[in-house]
Amino acid sequence: MTTRATTAKTAAEKSLDVTQNAVQEATAKVETFVADAQKSATEQFEKFSKGLEGFTTFSQDNVDAFVKSSEIAAKAAEGIGTEISAFSKKSFEDGVAAAQDFASAKTLTELFEKQTSYAQSTFEGFVSQATKMNEIYVAAAKDITAPIGARVTAATDAMKSFSL
Template structure:
């Protein structure tokens, strides 16, 4: 009877850990999706604004200046966004692993 109770208890703990992990992953993926959507929307708006400026440019020098500024800003924005996304993925992995840290510590003790 002791084996059944301890096995049942271990299964319950494993299921609780798994559900906590799934919940953390769902929350993390929602954050990542919202961030990616916002970045895409802003990138589209910035690109549209740059095209409008290019169309209204009066000289080749002004058009080159507009394009250069747009390229520089796009690159800086992309690097910042990539850093932010990598942080979100790292946080997701940490949160998803947390429930299993206790189980791993208990198994090695």
């Protein structure tokens, strides 16, 4: 072979080697890129799945808190109803007893004294009952809002963790 032919063959081989190396490097880079993209996609999907599970759990806890608050409210309403009923019954019985006592009055002065005494005891009983009912309402409101308040605190904590 002539030197020219050998030189052309060597140049062709070098060109072929350079092309093959470039193809191999490009293939390796593409494979690395695809592997990294797949790994990143998998990680992001796992994070999304965990976030979705956390959201589902959080939502279920919210529903549970509302159910618990509703149960507490129902029990409180029942207790309040019982208390009102008992006070009404006592007030009625006291009224009947007072009417009988009024009927036994011998003089007008005695009747006025009995009415005054009854009015005073009725007013004191009403004030006492109003105070008691206020305490019941405050306690019930505190108990009813406790589960929801806990969920608000959990939501606030969750939002703080997202912003960090």
